[in-house]
Amino acid sequence: MATLLIRGGRVIDPAQNIDRIDDVLVRDGLVVSIGHDGGQPLGRADETIEAGGLIVAPGLVDMHVHLREPGREEDETIETGTRAALAGGFTSVACIPNTEPPIDTQAAVEFIHQKAARADTCNVFVVACVSRGREGKELAEIGRLVEAGAVAFSDDGAPVYDAELMRRALEYCRMFDKPILAHEEVLELSRGGVMNEGLVSLLLGLPGMPAAAEDVMIGRDVTLTEATGGRLHVMHVSTAGGVALIRDAKRRGVRVTAEACPHHFTLTDESLRGFDSNYKMSPPLRTAADVEAIIEGLVDGTIDCIATDHAPHAREKKMLELDRAPFGILGLETAVGLSVTRLVATGRIGWPRLIESLSTLPARILGINRGTLRPGAVADVTLIDPERSWQVDINTFRSKSVNSPFHGWTLRGRAVATIVGGRVKYRLG
Ligand code: DOR
Numbered sequence: 001m002a003t004l005l006i007r008g009g010r011v012i013d014p015a016q017n018i019d020r021i022d023d024v025l026v027r028d029g030l031v032v033s034i035g036h037d038g039g040q041p042l043g044r045a046d047e048t049i050e051a052g053g054l055i056v057a058p059g060l061v062d063m064h065v066h067l068r069e070p071g072r073e074e075d076e077t078i079e080t081g082t083r084a085a086l087a088g089g090f091t092s093v094a095c096i097p098n099t100e101p102p103i104d105t106q107a108a109v110e111f112i113h114q115k116a117a118r119a120d121t122c123n124v125f126v127v128a129c130v131s132r133g134r135e136g137k138e139l140a141e142i143g144r145l146v147e148a149g150a151v152a153f154s155d156d157g158a159p160v161y162d163a164e165l166m167r168r169a170l171e172y173c174r175m176f177d178k179p180i181l182a183h184e185e186v187l188e189l190s191r192g193g194v195m196n197e198g199l200v201s202l203l204l205g206l207p208g209m210p211a212a213a214e215d216v217m218i219g220r221d222v223t224l225t226e227a228t229g230g231r232l233h234v235m236h237v238s239t240a241g242g243v244a245l246i247r248d249a250k251r252r253g254v255r256v257t258a259e260a261c262p263h264h265f266t267l268t269d270e271s272l273r274g275f276d277s278n279y280k281m282s283p284p285l286r287t288a289a290d291v292e293a294i295i296e297g298l299v300d301g302t303i304d305c306i307a308t309d310h311a312p313h314a315r316e317k318k319m320l321e322l323d324r325a326p327f328g329i330l331g332l333e334t335a336v337g338l339s340v341t342r343l344v345a346t347g348r349i350g351w352p353r354l355i356e357s358l359s360t361l362p363a364r365i366l367g368i369n370r371g372t373l374r375p376g377a378v379a380d381v382t383l384i385d386p387e388r389s390w391q392v393d394i395n396t397f398r399s400k401s402v403n404s405p406f407h408g409w410t411l412r413g414r415a416v417a418t419i420v421g422g423r424v425k426y427r428l429g
Helices: 078-087 106-119 141-147 165-174 199-204 211-226 240-251 268-272 288-300 335-344 351-364
Strands: 002-012 019-027 032-034 049-050 055-058 060-065 090-095 124-130 181-183 232-234 255-261 381-393 410-420 421-425
Touching: 002 032, 002 381, 019 240, 032 268, 055 351, 060 199, 060 351, 078 090, 078 106, 078 381, 078 410, 078 421, 090 165, 090 351, 090 381, 090 421, 106 124, 106 141, 124 141, 165 181, 165 211, 199 268, 211 232, 211 240, 240 255, 240 288, 255 288, 288 335, 288 351, 335 351, 335 410
Parallel strands: 002 049, 002 055, 060 090, 090 124, 181 232, 232 255
Antiparallel strands: 002 019, 019 032, 055 381, 381 410, 410 421
């Protein structure tokens, strides 16, 4: 029996309301106990990690990751993307199906599972398409995809445009208690835009994507969710209006959850002044007021969790002019640092809420048996140095791509060890 002892760290497990200095004992890939093993203090183990001064958290879960395989291996592969996840402290990712071809069949789901097993890195949970071929015309075979192991459904990269299709998707997924992860965008309003529509886009003479493009679609989907009793998860919320709509829907008891990305609570559309395509993503960077609303949403729980929308694009694609470069930036290797720097170090949220937003709640939304250190749980554990100051260097990234606007930034807080199923899969340095 292989045992691993993680000794003397600040153990935070929001699912059990635990936040104390203690030991965690792992045996054969499962958590045995926190603190005491059958009344005995935890003493011997095959391997011991001294965790004094570190946060010991249930393994982080990123529910919004583009791994690009199959079809766009020049940007990322399951192997490189999951290595980036481990380096960022994530023990589980949910991969988004806007691959080529899109993940809309049982065989495609199995392909991802097999590739992930071969990579032997972090856990990969599959999000499958809402619509066949991601074309927005007919429903994918939801039941068969659930059978194959899909944990959620999304046409991300694009909205589910047809309202009747969205309604049926919500109804259908309700039978399996699966959420629809929604990219909220009214395309007539945003088409041709490269950044937020506002003062800055006006000054720069760049075509804009108005906040209303996002808000109108969130409104539609909240209404359809209420009407169907389905489960809606709003992806990458970027507007104050969107936060308000979700807050209001939750108050009414609508089954809606939401995520925010680190770039949306860190940067504003002012960043586009340099015309650098590493600041181009969808939805776009908005205004300081939107950033504040997103942080408030994270503080009061309107926004449940933090997800990265890790969107790798090969260097030559991102090097095009703003209007031709693709939307999206990397997220996995900077998420913890940005979240700690922006939210915890500034006193906006405490560590337990941060861990809840990066582990407990994304696991709960996806319905996966992760996100806690309860005895008997799979021993996915992330060790974070809360004080470590470090400089982002894209040249050290595990990801195959380098499209991060945070190169050179100094951040506080970093994952120093990532343990998956009781095995140490990543250690810093
Ligand atoms: O910026 C984005 N990039 N937003 C999306 O919705 C899709 C993603 C991608 O796949 O590159």
